[in-house]
Amino acid sequence: MLKPNNSWTWYYDQKNDSLMLDLGEEMVFRVSIPSKHLIACAFSRCEFTVDDASTYQTYLESISGLDLSAPRKVELALNAVAASRFHKPMMPKSWFFSQQEGAYTPYNGEIIGLDTDFGSARYLVIENSGCASLCMLADVEPHVLASGKELEFCGIIKVMNDRMQAIHLDAELGLALVG
Template identity: 60%
Template sequence: MLKPNNAWTWYFDTESESLMLDLGDDMLFRVAISAKHLIPDAFSESPFSVEDASLFQSMTDTLSCLDLSAPRRAELALNAVAAYRFHKPILPKSWFFDPQLEPLSAPECGQVVELQSQAGDRAPFLIIENAGSASLCMLAREADFQLSDNKTLAFCGAIKVMNDRLSQFIPQTNNRKGRFALVG
């Protein structure tokens, strides 16, 4: 399990045009946010703060309900921290999603929700930030999410949607191996 420490450092790598997190011990993490969606602060070196570490731990705990391996949960949590800290404000793209009969009115940062696209795809998303009537969400499924017939969103991809598109996420129970008998 990845444990944050005060040696971790955010920096922008001009060669790969990517925000990176130096984890020490010759380990680097490449953030999944494109350079055009980063705020100016992302282009200056800065330490992984106590707030970053707290958010990372909170996200990691929340993501345990997802059917992802521990390394993929860590990847999602680090991308979520980067998005929370460095993602530019963007406009909602709610037209890709169906309004919900029982939407979540006040989703919280770190909450896992579900979105259903008009293309018929359904997947869990992690709330990065709630801006009142809309939230920045990050895809929390490894398989691409079908937004429309010709547009997809990749794992850790961020999109902002109106909160009336969000619904409660109900984790799938793992398939249990073996047979059970009813008794009594």
């Protein structure tokens, strides 16, 4: 797994119109957030902070039970860190999702489920702002929201918390159970 260090740097690449993370050793990560959704400070060079590293580790631990390859987990975690730090505030778009019974209060980094008329998908909670949360699609397959509209892997949407349901991931124990 990719381990953060103090040489990592966020910067905006004009040529590619994208936020990038310089990982050193000639490795660069391209953030999936469209530039129109970035706050102003994302366009200035800044360091990958201790808080960023802590958030990255939190997300990696949260998604460890997902059936994703190690590179996909790193991609999801790095995009989630970028979203938590640089994504502009947005209004909820809850109408795509089925309302669930009972109130739900997700925590940052939690994997939750969201249902549409076209299927279910798992999302990573980036930020809970009380009654709604910024979420990132954690499934590699696109999630169809409506006819002709879908969200891609690492796509971001804000959703009212009453649309969410708890997901229980089976953590790998690494043990053989013998009877």
